[in-house]
Amino acid sequence: MVSRSLPLLALAGAALAAGCGGAAHPQRTVARAPYGTAGFRSYAQARAAMAAAVRAEDGTGPELGPLPARAFARPVARYRAYAGRQADAMERDVAALGRALASGDRVGARAAWSRAYGRYLRIGAAYGALGDLDVAIDGTPGHLTRGVRDPRFSGLHRIERGLWRGATLASLAPWTARLARDVRTLRRVVRRVEIAPLDYATRAHEILEDAQRDMLSGRAAPWSGAGLQATADSLAATRAVIDTLRPLLDGRGDTLPPIDTELLLFGRALERVRRAHGGRWPALDAMTRVEHEHVDGALGALLEALAAVPGTLETRLPPKIPSIASQERRG
Amino acid sequence: MSLDRRAFLLRSAAVLGTGGVASATTLAAGAGADAAPSAGPGLATRIPFDGPHQAGILTPKPAHATFAALDAIAPDRAQLAVALQALSARARQLSQGASALPSNDVDAPPADSGTLGTAIAPDALTVTIAFGASLFDDRYGLAKRRPARLTRMEPFANDDLDPARTHGDVLLQICAGQRDTVVHTLRELMRPLRGALALRWTIDGFESAARSPDPAGSRRNLFGFRDGTANPEVADRALMDRLIWVQAGGGEPDWTGGGSYVVVRTIRMHVEFWDRVGLREQENMIGRARDTGAPLGGAGEHQDPRYDVDPKGERIPLDAHIRLANPRTPKTAGQRMLRRGYNYHRGFDAAGQLDQGLVFVAFNQDPERQFATVQRRLDAEPMVDYVTPVGGGYFFAPPGSKRAGDWVGSGLFAA
Numbered sequence: 001m002v003s004r005s006l007p008l009l010a011l012a013g014a015a016l017a018a019g020c021g022g023a024a025h026p027q028r029t030v031a032r033a034p035y036g037t038a039g040f041r042s043y044a045q046a047r048a049a050m051a052a053a054v055r056a057e058d059g060t061g062p063e064l065g066p067l068p069a070r071a072f073a074r075p076v077a078r079y080r081a082y083a084g085r086q087a088d089a090m091e092r093d094v095a096a097l098g099r100a101l102a103s104g105d106r107v108g109a110r111a112a113w114s115r116a117y118g119r120y121l122r123i124g125a126a127y128g129a130l131g132d133l134d135v136a137i138d139g140t141p142g143h144l145t146r147g148v149r150d151p152r153f154s155g156l157h158r159i160e161r162g163l164w165r166g167a168t169l170a171s172l173a174p175w176t177a178r179l180a181r182d183v184r185t186l187r188r189v190v191r192r193v194e195i196a197p198l199d200y201a202t203r204a205h206e207i208l209e210d211a212q213r214d215m216l217s218g219r220a221a222p223w224s225g226a227g228l229q230a231t232a233d234s235l236a237a238t239r240a241v242i243d244t245l246r247p248l249l250d251g252r253g254d255t256l257p258p259i260d261t262e263l264l265l266f267g268r269a270l271e272r273v274r275r276a277h278g279g280r281w282p283a284l285d286a287m288t289r290v291e292h293e294h295v296d297g298a299l300g301a302l303l304e305a306l307a308a309v310p311g312t313l314e315t316r317l318p319p320k321i322p323s324i325a326s327q328e329r330r331g
Numbered sequence: 332m333s334l335d336r337r338a339f340l341l342r343s344a345a346v347l348g349t350g351g352v353a354s355a356t357t358l359a360a361g362a363g364a365d366a367a368p369s370a371g372p373g374l375a376t377r378i379p380f381d382g383p384h385q386a387g388i389l390t391p392k393p394a395h396a397t398f399a400a401l402d403a404i405a406p407d408r409a410q411l412a413v414a415l416q417a418l419s420a421r422a423r424q425l426s427q428g429a430s431a432l433p434s435n436d437v438d439a440p441p442a443d444s445g446t447l448g449t450a451i452a453p454d455a456l457t458v459t460i461a462f463g464a465s466l467f468d469d470r471y472g473l474a475k476r477r478p479a480r481l482t483r484m485e486p487f488a489n490d491d492l493d494p495a496r497t498h499g500d501v502l503l504q505i506c507a508g509q510r511d512t513v514v515h516t517l518r519e520l521m522r523p524l525r526g527a528l529a530l531r532w533t534i535d536g537f538e539s540a541a542r543s544p545d546p547a548g549s550r551r552n553l554f555g556f557r558d559g560t561a562n563p564e565v566a567d568r569a570l571m572d573r574l575i576w577v578q579a580g581g582g583e584p585d586w587t588g589g590g591s592y593v594v595v596r597t598i599r600m601h602v603e604f605w606d607r608v609g610l611r612e613q614e615n616m617i618g619r620a621r622d623t624g625a626p627l628g629g630a631g632e633h634q635d636p637r638y639d640v641d642p643k644g645e646r647i648p649l650d651a652h653i654r655l656a657n658p659r660t661p662k663t664a665g666q667r668m669l670r671r672g673y674n675y676h677r678g679f680d681a682a683g684q685l686d687q688g689l690v691f692v693a694f695n696q697d698p699e700r701q702f703a704t705v706q707r708r709l710d711a712e713p714m715v716d717y718v719t720p721v722g723g724g725y726f727f728a729p730p731g732s733k734r735a736g737d738w739v740g741s742g743l744f745a746a
Binding site: 140142143144145205206209212213215216217218219284292293296297300303304307310311318321322323324327328330 | 626627628634640641645646683
């Protein structure tokens, strides 16, 4: 008991010292939008002001100049190295899964599966960066004509369904072998993945948007009930991304302090649930309503803070939209 | 058989009787407690039920709707036909306005719920009836008369269809100016259907209010954008014959002429996520400005987007929703369909996120040539992250009932 809570306190203490002014109960703040519309007399005037990046009469307006694209080189490089390490660990977890299946150990297989799935989520790969490989590894059958019986349904969730719905362990061996091959590809691909600055900045909130939309709703891992654990892994991936972006975010507007506050509060909300369930992540349907409300709500607040990241880290002023008339004249 | 039960059957027969025949509750003599609706033109608006085409297709959209998919449980074809006859009769009666004064027998359950009072105002009510592919299986011997292009809706690339909220043997689209009219109508229509048709899924819809200074401005969907801007013109009869109405003889069974295929898609919108996306990104995903609805770079909602002067998508991205849905080329002109959808809002999901979105409804002459072709183009749009289709189905709306005494679907069951 005591040894488990000490590291948590140390973590909390470090976070508090780092950003939150030492308050025992961090205050929520509301991040100001980079472009305020207060003071504009009409929507059209606000849009014109944004396009021209000028200050409005009362001093509101964009305060932040755009970042150069090269500012993202180091954060993305650090992310690729981090993602590569997660993929390496995932390969080991999939191998362990294969061994558990071969020795007829369903309980061990489920545990190995959970670790492998969590590792994949810790990569934080989202939004087309991995394309078909993502579907092969993490796809769900909702869009397939024959659903769970469709031969195109493969990867982690095919295996998940078998492990939790009583398929024979032997029948899952070929799917696990295929997953192992895909993870070998993943280890290569993820270290070289090209991510545009805007896409990377968007990842800061989209990893957890996925969690709220798909994992906490039960859609992403419907048979194991692993949505809460998946969300915790998504939080880890988000922390990794934010840590790479910290040098860029520091001092730019007031985007970072609310993020740190909400990361802390959300982490605590998750930990409270895990402690209440004996140190293990409960299945979604084992959580109480109050636990759901706290986790869902804290995640929502964190997402509101994270949503400011793409705008804060823009690399260009909003480009002026050419008018139809000007294109007619040109063409 | 007791006296009471005989009397009940007689009364039921009267209520089920063909429209226009006075029943125990339709005599309008004298005033009831709510006799003459004193509200404005809205409640008095009457859309004819009978005609070559069903009402509720070209009809302007009123504020409220409910969609009810039903499964046939009738023991045989004859009883299914009786139920569908009663359905049309009751729908005609409600949509044309009726008196709901109580009968003489105060011990009898009233023939109408009374939720709209003693005078049922028409309130622009339309009831549009459509059949799903499953009705044409081997249960009722209808397989040989299936509309040629009616199939079971297969999931598209980003769908997550819930079987419990998808498909159905029969679809009812009930639209009216007031919400209580719509709720009353579904409840009353179910009465003659008991034992023949059972509810499979329902969803309520609402139209956003007219808030634009421009009376021709389209209403907004729950992404905050105007929706329905580029609908084909319903007053253009030749166009409707090319895009909406099935033509008798075009490879279709005779009874389908004047009908139309109804595509319904219940599309969940992830609105909390959407609300955290930058405005410019939203507008680029749609292809229009959010405030005016103008195509990006344009000034007014109904302006042509002029993709021809924007070949590289520097103004309206090549994968913007409106550009993929309707590229406005001669080749894609035949893919346009008549959209008549409603917003929906129905609670929240297991992650505490609002369950709201769009009941997409489109009328097509050929769902494969039109809807499915367009949807496959849209499978690659960036907006897919913010929406999840979860239900709906493909249905066929038969031609209209020709007159009082006729009923929607009579051609299908004709010997």
